[in-house]
Amino acid sequence: MTLLACIDGSTYTPSVRDHAIWAAQRLGVGIDFLHVIDKRPEPAPVAEPAGDVLDARTSLLRELATIDARRSQVAHEHGRLVLAEARAVAEAAGVAPLECRLRHGHLVETVEEFEDRSALIVIGKRGEHADFAKLHLGSNLERVVRATTTPLLVAARAFRPIRQAVIAFDGGASSRKAVELASGGKLLAGVRTHLVCAGGETAELRAHLNWAATLLEAREVEHVIEQVDGHPDQVIAEYVRRNEIDLLMMGAWGHGRVREFMVGATTTSMIRTCLIPVLLVR
Template sequence: MTEQVMAAIDGSQFSEGVCDYAAWASLALAAPLTFLHVVDNHPQTAEPDLSGNIGLGAREHLLEELSHLDEQRAKVAQEQGRLMLKAAKARAIEDGVAEPATRQRNGTLVETLSELENDIRLLVIGKRGEGAHQASDHLGSNLERVVRTLHRPILMAPETFKRPERVMIAFDGSKTTRKGVELLAKSPLFSGIPCHVVIVGAETGDNRSQLDWALSTLREAGHEAEGAIRAGEVEETLRSYQQEHGIDLLVMGAYGHSRVRHLLVGSTTTTMLRRASLPVLLLR
């Protein structure tokens, strides 16, 4: 199967943003678009303890009822998913995608994406799923697990689409972020979009030569490119640069040992990513 843009949708407030960013990416990359909805049939609540003074017959009857309820819940979830996929497909067609595909699978999102990994060129996913609290300041646990499992670029979409006009890469000279610069340079996704390269650190000869390499790589590929080396705390420095220059898409390496690439490691993700109102492309 051709590698495609895959968009994971659910009933969360991020699904419209996911649809629109996925349609934008599909058109820019000239890659097929598939919307995926995963029905997780694990019951949301723990089975109640039915021991105690209830007679065995009554307990069996209750278990049958619970089993029936689970079946009903699964059917409703499947039907809701089908309707969401239908709406997502119609929205993508409106956005200009010729033939978006839809897939519905049973299981968990992480396992399903892991199985489909070879078909994915870019995964588009919302910051949080429908199970998360709307006002929550946290990334969804699904997103964190997907980022840890998948070795594909992942675009974390905000609620509302805005066509990217200025992109910034958080750069530290590592293998992952050098690959990121090369990807930015040659990917049709960023064609004609000015690129900013930011190194958070001291003004050293090594940092300067890393920045020069990144800027010349982008300029040789025809991009308008500018960059900066700034000292300071990583999240704060990147965020203030983003605000100053009207950046509307951030590219980062997801894992590693340096401070910039350390942003997604550990039990809590950074304030910056948790609060990001702009799309973030995470590279592995």
């Protein structure tokens, strides 16, 4: 197994690289750095002109083809530089083995190609054309979340050491997997775990919290469990801020919710508003 890090040369690239290095060192695996040059859609067919118009159109198409060829060459050169820089930093950190993959195509399809060999996928919250002021998520992120079942680490804008993690817990299958991941693997060994549940107490929820507490205690994980009234995205965001949390863990889909077209309302809001990395599990 290895770790797949998706880098595009955007502002988030150093953070994706550093989060990938951190995770690879903890898991004891190598990194596949992936840079995908998006395919451009084929132009729609048009009616064939005649005479002088045809000559002018032919000349224009030749000029456009030259521009496209140069643009493609520049994109390749840029991609090679982005990958080379990431590799150099990872090598200096002692991570091995390392692979740099430059592909033409669509990111989601390429990620799916490598998913079976990846213990973790790392991607930035936003890409090179992001609107930082509005905190919009990158469209590639949303597509990858919908397509993959591998744990996905969504990097924040800058990396910082991860000492405390919070699990947004609702008792569903994905949030239980988050508890198992936090308590049973190398990735978060030694990280203080906060388990926070938003909403009113019920017998069912109490049973879920008891299950989580029993597992965390059995595996000797330093932990805190809190139940707070309020809407999940508001409660968790405030908890993250107040307790200086370094990592948010949550399911890609909430418990009992119909799978939504995008990532899911609560999940999307949490990724957007919490200015820390988010580890999504299914």
